[in-house]
Amino acid sequence: MVDLYLSLPPLVQGLLKGLAVIMVIFPIGGACSMAERKVSAWIQGRPGPNRAVVPWVAWIPVLGPFLQRLGVFHVMADGGKMLFKEDALPGHVRKFYFVLAPLVAMMPALTTVTTVPVGAYLDAAGRTVPLVLANVDIGILAVFAVSSLGVYALILAGWASNSKYPFLGGIRASAQLIAYELSLTLSVVPVFLWINAPGTPGTLSLSRAVEFQSGAWQGFSAASWGGVWFLFLMPLSALVFLIALFAETNRHPFDMAEGESDLVGGFHTEYGAFKWGLFFVAEYAHMLIGSAVFTLLFLGGWNPLPWVPLATLVDWLTALTPLAAHPIAVGLLSIGIFLGKVLALIFFFMWVRWTVPRFRYDQVMELGWKKLLPLSIVNLLFYLGAIAALTP
Amino acid sequence: MGELTFNLLAWFTLLSAAGVVINRNAVNAALCLLLCLTGVAGLFVVLEAYLLAFVLLLVYAGAVVALFLFIVMLLDTSGAPRSLPRRLPLIARVLAGGLVASGVLSFSARVKLPVSEAVAAAPGVGAALKPYAYQLFTTYLLPVQILGFLLLAAMLGVIVLSKKFEGLEDIK
Known part of the structure; x- marks a missing residue:
């Protein structure tokens, strides 16, 4: 695996590194935006976002409802909304x-x-x-x-x-x-x-x-x-x-x-x-x-x-x-x-x-x-x- | 690889520098200046003078051009009529062109690259932290101080010219 990576041309290595950076920073940024909504809710004594859920996760007995109440699926809902919304200029x-x-x-x-x-x-x-x-x-x-x-x-x-x-x-x-x-x-x-x-x-x-x-x-x-x-x-x-x-x-x-x-x-x-x-x-x-x-x-x-x-x-x-x-x-x-x-x-x-x-x-x-x-x-x-x- | 990047960056720098001069819109010109400075920083990186590259980015690209843009946007000069005469006298154009051409020609005729093996092999002053700082605080100490003093004088001048002093209260 390491040898394969090192055998790639430097340009491809650089591209891979760049992709890795984007794939780490973007989800963390999205998760932080969600955390911000949840933290603000806790500080203000509200439940915060707690509705969105993916169907097959909701079927898991204890974990599903817990994740739903934590609001983790709102990240996906928000991201999807922003991607597919009309991009008005x-x-x-x-x-x-x-x-x-x-x-x-x-x-x-x-x-x-x-x-x-x-x-x-x-x-x-x-x-x-x-x-x-x-x-x-x-x-x-x-x-x-x-x-x-x-x-x-x-x-x-x-x-x-x-x-x-x-x-x-x-x-x-x-x-x-x-x-x-x-x-x-x-x-x-x-x-x-x-x-x-x-x-x-x-x-x-x-x-x-x-x-x-x-x-x-x-x-x-x-x-x-x-x-x-x-x-x-x-x-x-x-x-x-x-x-x-x-x-x-x-x-x-x-x-x-x-x-x-x-x-x-x-x-x-x-x-x-x-x-x-x-x-x-x-x-x-x-x-x-x-x-x-x-x-x-x-x-x-x-x-x-x-x-x-x-x-x-x-x-x-x-x-x-x-x-x-x-x-x-x-x-x-x-x-x-x-x-x-x-x-x-x-x-x-x-x-x-x-x-x-x-x-x-x-x-x-x-x-x-x-x-x-x-x-x-x-x-x-x-x-x-x-x-x-x-x-x- | 190195030569290709150098050529690309050099052309990028030259073209964006031309953009600074040619652009009628002041905001476009300022952004071209930003691109030009980024190109120069890239050239420094190719030459392995990382310190100079990042100092250039930090001071000029990060702060000075931002201030330029700030002023340009505040004044919004794009709509104002041009104060310079549209047709410069022919003689002035020929003179300016001749000066630039003679400068470039004399530079390319006098300077021989590489200077010598020893000079070319030695690391540049801007390559590392310590030699750079050492030069700054020994050889170039006086010029740096004088430049700082000039900037201070210019700043005081701007304050005096732009601020309206009515009584002794305002000067405090």
């Missing part, structure tokens, strides 16, 4: 850009996934090898660079719709995304300063950040203190990053670009059917990648607990059953731990959305420029001093 829009915008929304989301490591396995020598499509040394920079192109989707959608509410949404989005990108980038600088020891070639790799948090990769001589997570080492960085992430993904307290109460639907007011669906999936894909990066940088990636790296867990499991040391088992275990953390973060995103009211636009700008940016600069200076003091 309003007469007043700028057609080329109107159709282009949803595609532009998906592209950065699907491209950044390639540089995000999702798990690891132990090779014969016992070292952890990250599972990632493109293991580039400038990981975090690649993620930031490509995901910063996501703003064009909102700008183009707002402008191409050629009406007032979408236009306002697009304008808001562009100003907001640029404002928060600064704090987002500055807040991760201390993490990578801490990882990179003086004298080494220097790396911005995301998998190195995880290795550092598992204690396997020693940065400068203060070392990684046996695998402490950066969340505990740099709580302020994590907070600023998380807030900026909410703003960058246009999630609720910051969803100025959508703002149903004042802009109808914001940038996607004029969209319907699958084009609208693409925006929706792109939003969840961005959330997914944002949560993945947060997990890698601050929550220890695929390490199960702080100070308990993956290798230690595998040792414990191997004592129970030798099967646990198999590379595929370790890989699945690490992906499971990683995905668990990412999904927990996505639940946090939803939790915040249904708990906190939306900001006013001037509050968003003030928070971004007058509070988060100075905070992240002070934070950076503090860790500069700390690293200089700790380096012998």
Whole structure:
């Protein structure tokens, strides 16, 4: 199987990888949209979507009704509805850009996934090898660079719709995304300063950040203190990053670009059917990648607990059953731990959305420029001093 | 494979750069600029200068062109009459064309590629993080600072020109 894959020409391998990315991100995006409806229902004390069911599943005694009440089949119903609905194109829009915008929304989301490591396995020598499509040394920079192109989707959608509410949404989005990108980038600088020891070639790799948090990769001589997570080492960085992430993904307290109460639907007011669906999936894909990066940088990636790296867990499991040391088992275990953390973060995103009211636009700008940016600069200076003091 | 990608990307970059100049619609021109920058970033990737490629994407494609679009859309210049005269004097056209042609010709006549085996084999400054940062903070420290200062001066100028100051209260 592996030999067959490796014998394929590189172009086909690339296509297969791309297909794999799409086939993972799209269903997770759809499932997240369903989870959002269900979570909002639980928070508001409603049953939520609980009707749709596939006939032959309904015949299964206990499981069928349970899945029906959980609303899992609404994903299929929703997806099918969006696919087969009439794809209306309003007469007043700028057609080329109107159709282009949803595609532009998906592209950065699907491209950044390639540089995000999702798990690891132990090779014969016992070292952890990250599972990632493109293991580039400038990981975090690649993620930031490509995901910063996501703003064009909102700008183009707002402008191409050629009406007032979408236009306002697009304008808001562009100003907001640029404002928060600064704090987002500055807040991760201390993490990578801490990882990179003086004298080494220097790396911005995301998998190195995880290795550092598992204690396997020693940065400068203060070392990684046996695998402490950066969340505990740099709580302020994590907070600023998380807030900026909410703003960058246009999630609720910051969803100025959508703002149903004042802009109808914001940038996607004029969209319907699958084009609208693409925006929706792109939003969840961005959330997914944002949560993945947060997990890698601050929550220890695929390490199960702080100070308990993956290798230690595998040792414990191997004592129970030798099967646990198999590379595929370790890989699945690490992906499971990683995905668990990412999904927990996505639940946090939803939790915040249904708990906190939306900001006013001037509050968003003030928070971004007058509070988060100075905070992240002070934070950076503090860790500069700390690293200089700790380096012998 | 490498040469083919290089040629494709080079043509893509050149054509989208021409699109920036030729397009009447400012939004189309700005988007062509975005495509052009993406093409240049692709060229950097082919040359294995990943750092430069992603910095270019992050700063120019991600932020600067977004601001261009933002301004263009706010002003909505597409419907405005063109302020430039439609027929430039013939002599100016000939002069500009001659300057461009002589520039390209002198460049292609003087520059010999590859420069030398040793230079061609050495990794570029923009290839990795450390050499790039080292050059930025040593050799190019003064130009970077001067550019930053120029940008600051330009920003202050814009604030002074665009903001209406009525009394001392407004300056605070």
